[in-house]
Amino acid sequence: MIIADYHTHTVFSHGKGTIEENVERARLMGLKEVAITDHGLNHMVFGLSDRKLIKMRKIIDDLNDKYQDIKVLLGVESNIISRSGVIDIKPHEFQLFDIVLCGYHKVVWGKNLTETVKFIGKNDIMQVFNKADKPSLVKANTKTLIESVMNNPIDVLTHPNHDMVIDPVEVAKVARDYGTYYELNGKKINVSDEVLQKIADTGVEFIINSDAHTANRVGEVNFPLEVMKRVGIRESQVANFNKIPKFRSQGR
Template structure:
């Protein structure tokens, strides 16, 4: 199996270490067909990219598309869940102007309300400390992701299961219905093999990405490919996969 694109990368605009152009050049040197710059959504307290920078990134990406026509360059967001009703930190403007919207759970996010603070931070903390809370946390986290898939046109859920517990069966069933990709994140190693095997029972498609925070990490997909191969996932079900 070969992976021909990297659909999840970060840059200096958040806490990455390279420019957008350096990411593009790295992808080109690897012979990739497509690269997506998917910066952290506004709602992340430390990594979130500010509103004015989204305009700059759009301009930069549009210029690079002209400079490097041999590779497809997408500008996207890795949005955060900010409320348990499935709200994301994307503005209507971003929904219109970005090429892709990915979303995933992250800590360090400004949530919508005190109620969301308890349901997200407190419940997930309790779930880590006291096993009895894990089911409730899983249920609440899962419901928010399901609602987000109804509220927004989401392209991919990033590293499902890496940060908070989720019910992968429910997520995969809904993702199949809504044509949302599930990521096999080579850096976080999620989906892990166990969850991938469960998700594969549904008609959902997958994508293997680096989540690179440095240009030199683009295309580092070995751990993701290993998970897919060990689960027996065919390249045909991987959005950026091909036969080699």
């Protein structure tokens, strides 16, 4: 079974639950670890701030003192903010977190105005016009995500292929080489079973997370578990299946 959930949102971004409510639910689900991973700083609407982070760390420290049966991690779901794979967590900011996730998100400020228009704006508009799988764009996006993984100690790539179309097999190879987990998300797995099989064949390690936005969905991973079984992904290839993973950002 999945014994830890490393992707949950709270009221600190656009989730509905408090940190403690997420933790309570995780305990109820029998989890050994849970990460609070609200959206990175460049999200136009939901982004974290330094002030919020200080508050979150205090709450999480207190919860770790209060509960002996679960470990709570302070994390972040960072955004990709440039064509060259820059993310909105700077190298010196990694030390603020116990885990750093990264995914492409719409409605994010780019690194600067040019990136907001040419990278994020372009991907978002191509989605609207159903042209997000244009080969030249897919090629550019694949390179972007690969550079993110190579240049930042990202622990988990969240919902790959969602809103930014990539070649997931090429990304998986680099994630495997750099020790970044490929997420099987609780709600969206944006590849076919055939492609997922090819991703598994690269040897990349998966991680299964809920991406809960309400406390009652923390630890809810039936959908990715079904996909895992259907495709025939081995338990040993899933980092949080009956075991606690180590993370690259923490010197894995």
